[in-house]
Amino acid sequence: MKKIRLALLAGGISSERSVSLNSGNQVFDALDKHKYDIVRYDPKTDLTQLVMDAPDIDAALIILHGPYGEDGTVQGLLDLLDIPYQGAGVLGSAVAMNKLLSKRLYRQADIPTPDFCSLTGADDADIPRLVRKLGLPLVVKPVCAGSSVGMTIVKTASDMDQAIQDGFAHDDTLIVEAYVKGIELTCGVLGNESLEALPVIEIIPGQGHEYFDFNAKYVAGETEEICPARIDEQTTRKVQDLAVRAHQALFLKGYSRTDMILAGNDLFVLETNTIPGMTATSLYPQSAAAAGYSFSRLLDTLIQLAIDEHTNKTKRRDQ
Numbered sequence: 001m002k003k004i005r006l007a008l009l010a011g012g013i014s015s016e017r018s019v020s021l022n023s024g025n026q027v028f029d030a031l032d033k034h035k036y037d038i039v040r041y042d043p044k045t046d047l048t049q050l051v052m053d054a055p056d057i058d059a060a061l062i063i064l065h066g067p068y069g070e071d072g073t074v075q076g077l078l079d080l081l082d083i084p085y086q087g088a089g090v091l092g093s094a095v096a097m098n099k100l101l102s103k104r105l106y107r108q109a110d111i112p113t114p115d116f117c118s119l120t121g122a123d124d125a126d127i128p129r130l131v132r133k134l135g136l137p138l139v140v141k142p143v144c145a146g147s148s149v150g151m152t153i154v155k156t157a158s159d160m161d162q163a164i165q166d167g168f169a170h171d172d173t174l175i176v177e178a179y180v181k182g183i184e185l186t187c188g189v190l191g192n193e194s195l196e197a198l199p200v201i202e203i204i205p206g207q208g209h210e211y212f213d214f215n216a217k218y219v220a221g222e223t224e225e226i227c228p229a230r231i232d233e234q235t236t237r238k239v240q241d242l243a244v245r246a247h248q249a250l251f252l253k254g255y256s257r258t259d260m261i262l263a264g265n266d267l268f269v270l271e272t273n274t275i276p277g278m279t280a281t282s283l284y285p286q287s288a289a290a291a292g293y294s295f296s297r298l299l300d301t302l303i304q305l306a307i308d309e310h311t312n313k314t315k316r317r318d319q
Contacts, residue, residue: 002035004303007050007060007083009074011042014066015149017168023278024063030280030295036303043074049314054081059306061086061299063278067144070275071097082308086302087254088274095248096250096274099175100143106269109249111242113269114261116177118143121168130176137179140164142171153179185229187243187277188287190301191257192309195247197240198287202229225283227290231262238267246272254305257284 008031010024011017023066024040039057041050043064052058060083062074072094078085088096100207106113119125130138140163141151150170152163152281167174184205186198188198204224243258246269250256257276261268276284280295289300 001035004035004058005056005304006031006036007037007053007054007057008038008040008063008174009043009050009060009069010040010063012043012064012066012074013044014064014068014070015145016065019277020064021067022281023065026279026295027061027063027299029301030116032296035300039134043068047077050077051081054083057083058083058091059084059303059310060085061303061306062275065275065277066149067097070137070273071144081182086306088250088252089313092251093274096256096272097144097251099141099271100173100269103175105249106246109245111249111265111269114139114178116175119164119174119176120187121155125164127157130160131157134176134178134242137173138163139177139179140167141175141177142167143173143175145170156163180261180268181265182192182261182268183229185231185260185262185267186283186287187239187260188259188284188290189243189247189258190305191255192239192253192305192312195244196291197244198284199227199290200229200231200236200239201283201287202226202231203283225286226256227286235262237267242267242269250274253309255302257287297310 008024008028010020011272012020014192028038048151062085064070064074070093076090079090101120103113103116117130127191136155138154139201140154150167152166154160154163164174166233184203185200186203187200190196190198239260244259246258250272252274256274259270260273261270265293276282285295
């Protein structure tokens with residue numbers, strides 16, 4: 001059987017470059033070399049080579065995080081080059097990367113999400129009004145950054161100025177969001193037209209982490225992750241339903257992972273990731289493993305979903 005010539009994209013220029021490179025290394029190791037002829041590309045240095053090689057590439061795996069990787073830009077380039085790739089297209093990638101637009105679409109789809117306001121660099125931040133409207137603590141985070149970069153939990157109004165400055169160091173628009181205390185949960189979705197909700201994971205950040213921050217995500221041993229989550233069957237079904245609805249509301253394809261908070265009996269959707277972490281021990285592969293997908297089989301599935309979606313998209317375009 002002829003091998004699939006696969007472009008593996010990792011690295012890039014976002015603040016999550018190191019995470020992407022680590023994921024890319026583990027994905028490369030897990031891919032079946034009998035099935036794939038793999039060529040690696042780092043968008044920081046290799047875009048010209050990718051364009052030159054495009055006619056010989058059968059599919060691409062995008063293992064990039066943050067701006068210029070997860071936001072629709074690389075997806076648009078691959079569309080122009082007519083290369084199939086896993087996950088969301090330009091629209092879904094751009095929408096999900098923008099937390100403000102995502103939250104507006106959640107609201108439109110009756111998906112519960114914490115109350116919020118937005119701030120731009122041109123706004124005069126009326127901190128007393130924000131505190132009156134949303135209460136304390138508050139969460140301040142950049143609209144288009146990933147992995148909790150630039151995010152602060154603000155407990156007193158006097159800390160708001162610094163939190164806003166820290167957020168604007170990463171983006172020109174911020175979300176100020178009501179803080180919801182509860183159990184952190186995440187749920188993956190897999191598929192194109194027919195969607196499978198994966199087992200729910202419970203996330204318990206270690207001591208010294210108020211939430212699932214960058215170090216809690218990526219430093220070994222800093223977080224306990226329990227799959228399946230220690231929640232009842234009815235709540236599990238609600239979490240899975242919300243993950244599927246969020247996936248659909250943001251126009252996603254292939255796969256996604258939606259993060260939530262369970263506060264008492266109430267669930268709140270925080271955000272949806274279109275390119276979840278892809279080391280063997282990352283949340284999405286952990287959940288997929290609980291559903292019976294080895295890391296290698298999961299990658300095979302994502303690549304096949306990419307090829308199927310590209311075939312269907314080509315048919316729709318040519319009609």
